[in-house]
Amino acid sequence: MEAVSVKSITKTYGKEKTLAVDNVSFSVEKGELFGLIGPDGAGKTSIFRILTTLLLADQGSSSVDGFDVVKDFKEIRNTVGYMPGRFSLYQDLTIEENLHFFATIFGTTIEANYHLIEDIYVQIEPFKKRRAGKLSGGMKQKLALCCALIHKPTTLFLDEPTTGVDPVSRKEFWEMLRRLKEQNITIIVSTPYMDEASKCDRIALIQNGKILSIDTPENIIHAYPDQLYAIKANEMYLLLKSLECYPDRLNSYAFGEYAHLTFKDYGADLTKLKGYLREKGLSGVELNAIEATIEDSFIKLLN
Amino acid sequence: MRTLKFLLRKEFRQIFRDKAIVALIFFMPCIQLIIMPLAADYEVRNVNLAVVDHDKSSYSQKLISKVIASGYFRLQGYNASFKEAFALIESDKADLILEIPQDFERNLIREDKQKLFVAVNAINGTKANLGGSYLGTIIAAFNADIRLQLIQQPRFSAFPVIDIVANNWFNPVLNYKVFIVPGILAILVTMVGGFLTALNIVKEKEVGTIEQINVTPIKKHIFILGKLIPFWVLANIIFTIGLLLARLIYGITPVGSLFTLYIFISVYLLTVLGFGLLVSTFCDTQQQAMFIMFFFMMIFILLGGLFTSIDSMPQWAKLLTRLNPVRYMIEVMRMVILKGSSLKDVLPQLGVVSLMAVILNGWAILNYKKTN
Numbered sequence: 001m002e003a004v005s006v007k008s009i010t011k012t013y014g015k016e017k018t019l020a021v022d023n024v025s026f027s028v029e030k031g032e033l034f035g036l037i038g039p040d041g042a043g044k045t046s047i048f049r050i051l052t053t054l055l056l057a058d059q060g061s062s063s064v065d066g067f068d069v070v071k072d073f074k075e076i077r078n079t080v081g082y083m084p085g086r087f088s089l090y091q092d093l094t095i096e097e098n099l100h101f102f103a104t105i106f107g108t109t110i111e112a113n114y115h116l117i118e119d120i121y122v123q124i125e126p127f128k129k130r131r132a133g134k135l136s137g138g139m140k141q142k143l144a145l146c147c148a149l150i151h152k153p154t155t156l157f158l159d160e161p162t163t164g165v166d167p168v169s170r171k172e173f174w175e176m177l178r179r180l181k182e183q184n185i186t187i188i189v190s191t192p193y194m195d196e197a198s199k200c201d202r203i204a205l206i207q208n209g210k211i212l213s214i215d216t217p218e219n220i221i222h223a224y225p226d227q228l229y230a231i232k233a234n235e236m237y238l239l240l241k242s243l244e245c246y247p248d249r250l251n252s253y254a255f256g257e258y259a260h261l262t263f264k265d266y267g268a269d270l271t272k273l274k275g276y277l278r279e280k281g282l283s284g285v286e287l288n289a290i291e292a293t294i295e296d297s298f299i300k301l302l303n
Numbered sequence: 304m305r306t307l308k309f310l311l312r313k314e315f316r317q318i319f320r321d322k323a324i325v326a327l328i329f330f331m332p333c334i335q336l337i338i339m340p341l342a343a344d345y346e347v348r349n350v351n352l353a354v355v356d357h358d359k360s361s362y363s364q365k366l367i368s369k370v371i372a373s374g375y376f377r378l379q380g381y382n383a384s385f386k387e388a389f390a391l392i393e394s395d396k397a398d399l400i401l402e403i404p405q406d407f408e409r410n411l412i413r414e415d416k417q418k419l420f421v422a423v424n425a426i427n428g429t430k431a432n433l434g435g436s437y438l439g440t441i442i443a444a445f446n447a448d449i450r451l452q453l454i455q456q457p458r459f460s461a462f463p464v465i466d467i468v469a470n471n472w473f474n475p476v477l478n479y480k481v482f483i484v485p486g487i488l489a490i491l492v493t494m495v496g497g498f499l500t501a502l503n504i505v506k507e508k509e510v511g512t513i514e515q516i517n518v519t520p521i522k523k524h525i526f527i528l529g530k531l532i533p534f535w536v537l538a539n540i541i542f543t544i545g546l547l548l549a550r551l552i553y554g555i556t557p558v559g560s561l562f563t564l565y566i567f568i569s570v571y572l573l574t575v576l577g578f579g580l581l582v583s584t585f586c587d588t589q590q591q592a593m594f595i596m597f598f599f600m601m602i603f604i605l606l607g608g609l610f611t612s613i614d615s616m617p618q619w620a621k622l623l624t625r626l627n628p629v630r631y632m633i634e635v636m637r638m639v640i641l642k643g644s645s646l647k648d649v650l651p652q653l654g655v656v657s658l659m660a661v662i663l664n665g666w667a668i669l670n671y672k673k674t675n
Contacts, residue, residue: 052518053674062512073674074520082518088511092320093313104309105519 001066002150003155003186004028004051009060011046011209020046021057022209028188028202033181035200036190037294043209044190045085048159051188052082065154068272078106081153083144085160085190091133094145095124098132099150106151120176138169142169149185156180158189162196174199194295205298212301217294222301223290226250226262229270233282242280246273251303260296306521311531318533328499332491332541336548339487340480350434353380353388353397360408366445370401375437385422392424399423399434411449463523473558473641480553485636486609488545492568493575493629495601496538498596500579503530504671507590517673527668530583531576538572539565558643567635567649571656574628584670603629631656 004027011021021043023273028034036044049055051064053073061068067075089098099121114121124142127135132143141161146155158177162170174196177187189200197203198217205212205220212218233239239259244251248269250262268286277285292300319325352370356363371378378445379397381560382388391397396670402420404410421438472549474481507513516526549555557564579596586592605611606620607629613621631652638644646653 054514054517056511056674077518077520080518084511086511086514088475088513088515090313090317090512091510092317097313097316101309101313102515102519105306105521106514107306107520 001028002027003030004034004062004064004188006047006051006062007060009047009050009057009062011043011050011055011057020208021050024206024209025060026204026211026214027065028186030186031181031184032180033177033189033199033201035197036188036206037192037194037197037203037298038190038206039192041208042206044206046158046209048082048157048188048190052080052157053077078151079154081148081151081156083148083156083158083161085163087132087140087144088130089140089144089147092131092295093197094129094131095135096128098143099146102147103150108151110150111215113150113152115147116152116180119179120149121146137165138172141165141169141173142176145173149180153185155186155188156210158187160190160192162191162193167220170196194293194298197294205294205301207298207302220294220297221292223262224283226300227266227268228290228292228296229261229263230255230258230288230290231261232258232284232286233277234284235282238280239282242277242282246276248273251299253299260290281282307525307529310521310525311532314529315535317325318537324499325590328495328537329542329544332488332495332545333548335491336484336487336545336550340484340553347430347433348375350376350399350430350437351391352376352438353382353391353400353403354378355382355388355400356387357405358403358407362408362449363403366403366442367401369445370438370441373437373441375434389422392422395424395426397424398427398430399438401438412453446592457565481555481641482637483609484549484553484555485640486537486607486633488542488549489609489632489636491545492538492542492572493632495541496534496572496575496601496639497579497600498593499537500530500534500576501582501586501592501596502589503534504580504583505586505589508586509588523621523671523673524668525579527664527671528657530580531573531664534579535569535572535578538576539568553641555650557640559639559645563644563646563649564636566646567632567639567653567656570653570660571628571632571635573660574656574663577660577667578628580667581663581670584667584672603627606630607633609633625655628656628659 006024006026008023008025009021010019010023012019024047036047038044046055050057051062051069053069053076056070061070062104063069067079069076086113090101093101099110103113120142124135124139124146127139132140135143145158145161146234148158160171165173170193177189177278178199181187191197200217202214202216204214204218211244213223215223231239231243234252236257236259240252240254243249243259243261248263248265252261262300274285274287354367356367367378370376376399380388380391383389383403385400388397388400388402392400398420400420402422404418404420407417407419419442421435423435425431504513507516546557578599581594582595582599586595606613606616606624606627608624613624613630616624635649635652637643638649
């Protein structure tokens with residue numbers, strides 16, 4: 001059964017009709033961990049707000065758990081959990097009070113669904129008398145997740161939950177999501193971090209309100225058409241400049257301490273490239289054929 | 304209902320956790336009720352007077368000392384010519400000139416008739432007006448005095464005289480405090496209630512908590528009620544503190560029943576808070592809400608009849624005041640506290656204010672959108 005179904009929704013903002021979501025369609029299976037991957041301003045938050053009944057789409061239809069987001073918004077508000085990108089719990093209430101408040105307005109109690117949040121809550125429980133505004137970024141995130149889970153939602157919407165969180169907490173957070181998935185909760189998560197994409201069951205790459213590709217992370221990587229090379233030399237800037245002028249180059253870009261490079265032809269002459277780079281005055285050239293990552297696929301799709 | 308209970312618990316917790324707000328809510332009314340009535344004084348004192356005495360007789364001396372002794376005037380100049388005295392008016396040192404002509408005493412006794420000249424600086428209208436009429440009254444009294452000295456009054460007046468004695472009902476000694484304190488209290492309750500509610504929902508929008516609330520199944524009217532009730536309770540407490548202060552400091556005890564007063568204030572507060580909530584649903588930032596409230600509060604207060612009488616306003620302004628809830632509040636406060644009006648007497652005002660409460664709160668609920 002489809003937990004979420006989105007059919008060609010379009011959303012524009014303001015008088016200028018700035019296009020935020022452009023004819024987007026996708027569907028998410030029940031119990032799936034689905035990722036919306038894209039840079040800032042790609043339209044991720046708009047899609048989330050449409051699905052959580054906070055925003056009306058200009059065109060198209062969408063449903064969550066079989067409920068239409070426009071007609072049956074009341075049912076959806078009872079069944080989904082939403083964690084906005086910006087921390088939106090009451091900063092002047094304590095951890096305990098926030099959790100209790102959100103449990104009661106959904107007509108439930110902390111005890112009833114404690115098993116869902118237990119793993120996460122025990123980590124912040126020592127600070128339960130502390131006001132939410134005084135918590136660290138990672139703790140805020142955990143509390144927000146608890147509050148979004150406390151009414152046992154069938155579908156969980158997490159809008160950039162790991163933005164601004166340290167790498168260790170990010171890793172922990174994804175582990176928590178894995179465990180929630182085992183409880184058969186459908187999770188839709190958005191993130192600008194490509195490395196997190198591989199942790200999802202399926203991902204949608206999104207840019208400028210358009211979906212570029214939807215598939216499992218593995219398939220997206222496998223679908224990468226070219227042989228990719230990582231290349232390193234003593235001077236990064238000169239290397240990038242030189243690569244741009246290389247006649248057989250298809251695409252090249254900086255990628256961490258390496259530059260990534262693809263050729264126009266599949267079996268390109270690597271020694272020729274090395275000679276060319278030496279001519280340009282570069283030394284210590286290191287060249288390896290590598291597997292593409294989600295980020296490479298994304299860059300490929302953008303071109 | 305259960306949801307409402309928890310919403311209320313949350314709101315009260317948040318209000319009392321903000322120490323600055325609590326202090327403001329309770330100290331502001333106290334301080335303002337203690338200080339404001341002393342400063343907002345209707346009585347005109349310290350009218351600056353310049354005297355041009357061409358006569359320099361014992362009568363003119365007597366007149367001048369009688370004027371000064373009244374306590375309303377301050378002698379700023381004793382000039383030889385009108386021109387000199389006028390310079391004082393021009394430099395704003397004097398508000399009034401009293402010119403006593405030459406041979407004032409002689410002509411008064413010989414010809415039983417004399418004229419005085421009073422020039423008034425009308426830049427400050429109230430001061431000039433009242434100053435002029437005070438001076439007129441003092442001169443008339445002086446006149447009566449000398450008549451008494453000069454002629455033996457017959458037992459009965461030879462010709463009919465109508466003597467007017469005014470009796471000030473409900474405020475016999477025209478104590479302005481009795482008049483102004485209930486008004487200030489009305490405005491205080493309006494300000495505190497209106498501003499706090501106006502800023503409240505906007506704050507949730509600014510901080511972003513409204514996003515989380517909007518995806519919950521909370522009903523719109525429950526949410527609005529959850530915002531309304533805490534401030535309604537607070538404003539009632541402030542009102543009670545104000546009434547106690549009025550009694551302890553100014554000795555003002557409501558002549559009418561407290562029951563009538565509280566019935567009216569309960570409904571009136573719903574109107575004011577509903578207005579605040581409505582503004583709150585329209586704004587996106589606290590700054591916007593603050594400015595919009597300031598704009599309306601100024602109009603409400605100036606057209607409320609506290610400082611200027613509504614009866615003397617132009618027709619269009621009179622019509623406007625009918626839309627002003629503060630006007631009804633001040634009216635009822637004075638009616639009940641000073642005059643002892645009963646619930647039946649304030650029914651028209653109660654009706655209008657109830658209607659406003661329904662419209663404003665209904666509009667606020669409609670305008671609060673969980674989806675946009």
